Amino acid sequence: MYERKIVPNLNCGLDLIGEVLYGKWKIRLLWFINEGHKRPSELQRKIPDATRRVLNIQLKELEDHELVTRKIYPVVPPKVEYSLTEFGKTLIPVISTLGNWADTNEEHLRSVILKRLRTAHPDFVGQP
């Protein structure tokens, strides 16, 4: 595993959020687990842009941070299910707020993001 060289600072609330939610796929993982997609393979199908490997890594972090639990069923082929902890569930309204904001502003967001991509990264080709 990678060994951090710079210790994070945990002064304010936003620092703490950073530690637990800063990871490209974490919010989506929490969201989909909440929606009932509990098995690793399901989650991977829901998030095809991430590799199996990263999802495992980020799920492990979520587990270490006590936002999800991992239950292994001793069957063959193996079966694993993730669930939100009570603590993890308290995040759902927060994630909803984020998602709602994005949905409400989807058009504008998409437009400014694409504009920046086109100028800053000219080889980007997206939807018009």
Add this chain to the structure above:
Amino acid sequence: MYERKIVPNLNCGLDLIGEVLYGKWKIRLLWFINEGHKRPSELQRKIPDATRRVLNIQLKELEDHELVTRKIYPVVPPKVEYSLTEFGKTLIPVISTLGNWADTNEEHLRSVILKRLRTAHPDFVGQP
């Protein structure tokens, strides 16, 4: 400037949020600008753990994404002020929600974060 090699995908709302808010200091920048700390030097004093350089870079991205505006006063020494756009202001309640969650759960968060740091990165020495 760094040239992206992998094009981001912008399928769902959470992808869009990632593009505009994924940056170590962006949420704090928006927060402090909203609180009235508008000048670059003020922002740097509020966020001493970030270097001037990164703040400039992230502020530029926020500007490109039309969350903030940058006003230059033609005086010497130079004076610059950032403000939230109307679009940027709509993010404030969202950031509040995040901050409130973190404040409410500060103790627990701190505890699980430190626990993980201690086991995963044994050379970490933090508060007990």
Add this chain to the structure above:
DNA sequence: TCAGATAGGGATAAATTTTTCCCCTATTGT
């Protein structure tokens, strides 16, 4: 005259995150 404040940027290095590639477990079905 020199230090400090103000704002900014290029080049490069370091840190961190994510991807790629390959390998392992065991059972079931062909």
Add this chain to the structure above:
DNA sequence: ACAATAGGGGAAAAATTTATCCCTATCTGA
């Protein structure tokens, strides 16, 4: 025998993000 499925994980490469270092400019105050 062999592939498929379900779940993993290590090592190394690639991508990306942050940090470091050094340089620009002008004015004010000691």
